[in-house]
Amino acid sequence: MAFLGLGSKTKTASAAAGVAPPSAPPTQGVVANLPVAHVRHRSVQKLASLTEQLPHHSEVLTRPGGKLEKLLADSERHDVALLDVPGSSAADMECAVVCTVNFAEGAHGYADLRRRLEKAGWRCKPPYRATRELIQKLYEDGEASSVVSTDASEMERLFNAIAASAIEMGATDIHFELRAGSCAVKYRINKRLSRQKDLSGAVANTLLRTMYQSLSDHDTRDATQYSLKELQSCAIDRHIDGQHYRFRYQCNPVSPSGADCVLRILPIGREADERPFEGFESLGYSVAQSDLIREMFADPKGVILIAGKMGSGKSTTLKHGLEYLGALRPYFKIRTIEDPPEYYIRGASQHPVIRRVNTADKEGKGESDFARTFRTILRLDADATMLGEIRDAVTAGLTVQAGQAGQKVAATVHANSAFGIIGRLRRLAVDAEDMADEKFLSGLMFQELLPVVCPHCSLSALDLFQMASSGTVRLGLTRELVEQKTDTLKRVLSYLKPHARDIRFEGPGCKECSHRGTVGLTVCAEVVVLDDDMRQAIAAGDVLGARRHWESEPGLVSGADGVRCVDHGMSKLLAGHVSAEAFEESFGFITPRLMARTFSLLTTHPELFGLPPLQADTRE
The missing domain is CATH 3.40.50.300 (P-loop containing nucleotide triphosphate hydrolases)
Incomplete structure (x- = not known):
């Protein structure tokens, strides 16, 4: 059994359970006689040196977007990571397991994982024990290494494209919702969030890293290095279509393994706006x-x-x-x-x-x-x-x-x-x-x-009541959309019934409002x-x-x-x-x-x- 963060002399029941063969070198990948508590309080730099003592690998297979991402449940990702083994062929796939003590010795931990690997056609080396902190660093480094070849200019072009699209649509904020393996990109337009596109988790992670470490003003950053596991903020100044904009970047981690990043769009010095004061x-x-x-x-x-x-x-x-x-x-x-x-x-x-x-x-x-x-x-x-x-x-x-x-x-x-x-x-x-x-x-x-509700596709409370009562839908609505508005309609009819013809509900959207239902x-x-x-x-x-x-x-x-x-x-x-x-x-x-x-x-x-x-x- 190889140990990382446990003294090499430590013996557990896991050996008898077949977690590692008895002949496994006790000091393979070991920081000898280093107690777990000590590792938990190591700095990031110390963790980096510990990571280097793991078996040589080029990829974390269970990272978002990795080959074995779906083999693990989200709850397991805190306790285990699977690393590729250089030299293994497509016909003889082999990986290394890095896991916590509890996962290695648990009844449904390593033994169950090994069965899942065998079913998927993979073999695994004896597990390396590590703390959750070190495993998390593996995932963070794995995200970076998985896209290290991506050209920074490509990420800059992607950022400019997303920013220009959001500005053209009148958005005030851009949301990146990064979850295991994927990222939803949403714009806030007229106070409503709408999903605009999806990115892979690896591309989104690299894009956010590029924003924070390459595109931002370093004086506005609250940390030197980018991390999805920390609260981080900065400011990014860009010229889009000849206009100066500042994007306020705020990124917060989301449990169990993800992050939300929001860019506030601030138009700086709109000198082209020469409209007279309208009151x-x-x-x-x-x-x-x-x-x-x-x-x-x-x-x-x-x-x-x-x-x-x-x-x-x-x-x-x-x-x-x-x-x-x-x-x-x-x-x-x-x-x-x-x-x-x-x-x-x-x-x-x-x-x-x-x-x-x-x-x-x-x-x-x-x-x-x-x-x-x-x-x-x-x-x-x-x-x-x-x-x-x-x-x-x-x-x-x-x-x-x-x-x-x-x-x-x-x-x-x-x-x-x-x-x-x-x-x-x-x-x-x-x-x-x-x-x-x-x-x-x-x-x-x-x-x-x-x-402001769209005057072309909105409908009155009276129209909505008639559709809800008859069970028929029209004006481009769906039955589900009518049902979503029913509770509000009941309150309107209870307390504002004489004005039911004047009170409006948002419609399904039309070409006049760019299919949003609102116009400003x-x-x-x-x-x-x-x-x-x-x-x-x-x-x-x-x-x-x-x-x-x-x-x-x-x-x-x-x-x-x-x-x-x-x-x-x-x-x-x-x-x-x-x-x-x-x-x-x-x-x-x-x-x-x-x-x-x-x-x-x-x-x-x-x-x-x-x-x-x-x-x-x-x-x-």
Whole structure:
């Protein structure tokens, strides 16, 4: 028996069970007298030296895409790897077994594997014992060696082709879902993931390795070497069809043996986008909300903070706001600090900041790259400054100082509502009295993006009900698609039946929408300008009281007061702009519990939405 990671003097019952012939040299491939616990804590470099003591091989046969990949269950891949034996002929196929102690001695381990090999026409050498850590390294090295001859330029061409395809289709993200032996490539278009192509596991692994180690900016990598078994991120800058794009790479391992890698597509400096400013209404804000946003940006002082999920259009809103300000006051000096600049902003000086690894920003102490750049910007005589994101206490503190000093600042933060921004600032050590200072906050915004339903192939709730009731399908639908929509349809008919003809469901897709069922994205938002009562509540730490005050007097100061994001979404559902499915995906099921205030607002103040009075049965 050959041992790797066990002392050569160790004897087990496996020899008697026929795991290895008694005559097997006890030190073949051995690190003599090296305890298992010691091997488990070896560094990667030490593991590499141990791997070299295994029998010479050129391939891991059980790697994804290998000759014997299907011989092992996924759960076994942690404990065993099969290596090719150089010199074995096609008629006399032989492999080497590397496995853990438990697998070698288990009742259904090595002995069962040997029977499977014999049935497949393979013979095996006596097993080499190793730790799981070393076996995993074999698989990682095997993936690399299996495609080592692949030309790097070929992988670069493949990356460019996938990137260009995703950009042409309007995707915001590219997903690589790598599982045993294969990889699904998906694009997120109008918030929906759709499968576009499949790659072999070996090709996908090499492609991801090329992205991380060859195509990325080394300053943005959080590790020197590529690995599917670690959390890894970087940034890749490319020019596609003459346009500069940055791809944010994030790769996470997936159990039991795989990884998910996502590329966020960021268009850098779209100088070709010379369309005139079309107003906030073009993004989907209501007229009342648009008026309020213009008021916020026209205020020469104070801070505007926008919250929303990743991909909710915050940067687009900031671009429109700053261009509105630049057109209103062309003599203003506007500066931005972004990682990276996502859009070309007319009239602004855009300062890029790369969040480098191993900086204070990542470690959560000291001063971040953003904070250092912001501090210098404050000395560059700017009339207005935009921050890509406030994510640390130092940057938050500088924002307060700038706002209280009379500078105009706009920024994004992570929060789940407009008033949730207050809680986020408190966690970043901003004092409640500072937030209540009338010189600090000009306004708070929160927004979501919902897919716009295709007007050509969508169907009304009434049409869907008739098909579900009769059991017949038309308009290109299938019975399965109708059944998938049944639960949402029941809720629509229970609480919004008078509007069943206006409420839309996504259709099967058509040539007008490139067979997606949707044609774009629209904003659903809440826009808040603080009054004295809200500031007083915030100073006292009563954020809930401030929100209740805002909600209690809808339309009191402007038509946007008291209109929550979910209320705005409901108005678009009733107008037929977004589908019932998309509404529920963003806000939850259409039930009286969720919609009680929305129903009341739409019934008593339909003018806020440009709609006729709502007629709905809200009983459970």
